[in-house]
Amino acid sequence: MSAQIKQFLEQSTEKKKSLLIIGSKTYKESTVNVMLEEAKKKFDSVLFVPIDRVQIQTSEGKTGLFYKGKNLLAFDAIYPRISSKDMLLGEAVLKAIECSNAYCPLNLEAYQVTNHKFFTSQKLSNKGIPGILSTLFISPKYADYAINETGYPFVMKLISGFAGKGVVLINSKEQMESILDAVHLFEEFICTQKFIKGKDSDVRCYVIGDYVIAVKRKCKKGDWRANISRGGSANLINLSPEMLEIAKNSAKTLQMDICAVDLMEQKKKWVVIEVNFMPGPFRKYLGNMIVHEWIRLLAERTGQINKEN
């Protein structure tokens, strides 16, 4: 049998695949369009639904997710691209997905952990993955004990912040006191991290199954945060075995098939700064490469599950 006929027969007997992408309520239309375009090449049916349009239904021991009357839990694969802003519905939606048969590259616990800066650091460091010394506390009254651990200068992060927002570099006690008062007023919880001096770049590792794509990000002049969304720049790099291991182990610890692990160099060693549940695809610098890989993995894993079933 020729290879072409064999391939044709394999394709024709393959089960039809459907993909649901659940987006954040603040989704980026251009990213969604590219994802849908790529997904249509690999899946027989594709649907995108922003999370605020999902209807979550619970009744007599049955849980359903619906959109315009369509049962969303009947899809073969579900890729939730939701942020900390979607927490209210996000936890409920992910819990429902976990009870379905759909392949999902992410999970509820990873969503809860990665949207909490300290929790991420705690989970990873407990597994021996190098991170930055971090503290978490409630009351500014006892802040001194936490700051004794990190020393000055330190970085203060609102635990629910993202894309470099809610992050402040604190150099002195006076500066700390005024900021802590404001934070307490807004009932925020405080996470502090030791500041890594002299670095104007970090490395974002896109973990996509067993495959890792790394990007070096440089912060814009005058800023100390390397987030691209804040105007930095980026270029592709090759990872060292050490960096590759850290990125893969972080994703494995949090049981995420798709994520981005941000690394920074500290005393000639690489440490994890954070793990992203919903990383942007850096299309400005990388084109559709990341999106293509996400969809490839989703199709591959869905195919495996369909075959097992």
Added chain:
Amino acid sequence: MNILVIAEKKQKAQPFIEAIREKNSDAKYIRVSKITLVSKQNETLIKVMGQEIPNYDAVFIQVRASLTPFIEPLLDEFQNQQIYTTAKKGAYFIAHNEPYQFVTLSTAEIPSPKTFSSGSIKNIEKISKKISYPLMAKTFIGKKVQQALIVNNSKELNIFIKSIKTEIDGFMLREYIEADAISCAVIGKKVYAIRRKNHEGTIAELNEGESYKVTENEEKTALAAAHACGFDIARVDLAKGRVVKIDPLIPIEEFNKICSERLEEHVANFLIEKAEQHENKRKVTYDLFGLKKILSKTIFGRLFK
């Protein structure tokens, strides 16, 4: 044997501390705001005023669900150190988010009212057609309830929709069960209850309620609901045998007054039992020939946490 009670105020912890001590066991109170979690290389430390806390055999947490972002990493760490806690990791996440709580109850097949949750206000009217009146309508900003109202018909629902002026993160429409509320204090496998009268849609306050003996089914449901949500000790509210609310805090004074009980004594018995189990497990696992005591003073001490 050493038991820790974590609360927001000393007076809330004191009855439990006294009850445990009356039973000749050690108990200590720590104010939650005095705790700092420190994540270092390979480990996380739980510190109070700069000092690492000693090993405990059981930890009782009595704080509001709104402290979830702090309590969840704390619970995770206690669990990591194999210390018994009255709330399992993930329990506060469930208690703090109402739509998530109802999905959890539903997936565990625990009787609860029909609920519909969504983010867009545009969906409210459409969804309301799937549920019969009267219904309970709630809007949320973040995970906090912004507005909650009983809606009797479509006209009232329209007024409710128009009253939503600010941007919300979601809403929930819940089947309203017209019945007295049964507030249960779940302590391990025991349930103590207060019946709160329903006067034309207004449920009486807890301190205006009366002592109530739960039916076998209600008891089963309250216990299953608390445990499905990760709590060994919690408050569970029922209406016609269905779960309408789970809260990590038990208002002990009200329950004691109305049920003529000393709930702190039941909590103490339960905690001592759990602490004993933990202590025995610890002895068998680590304290072979007293090695733990010797090694804990060396650099290997951390291994025993």
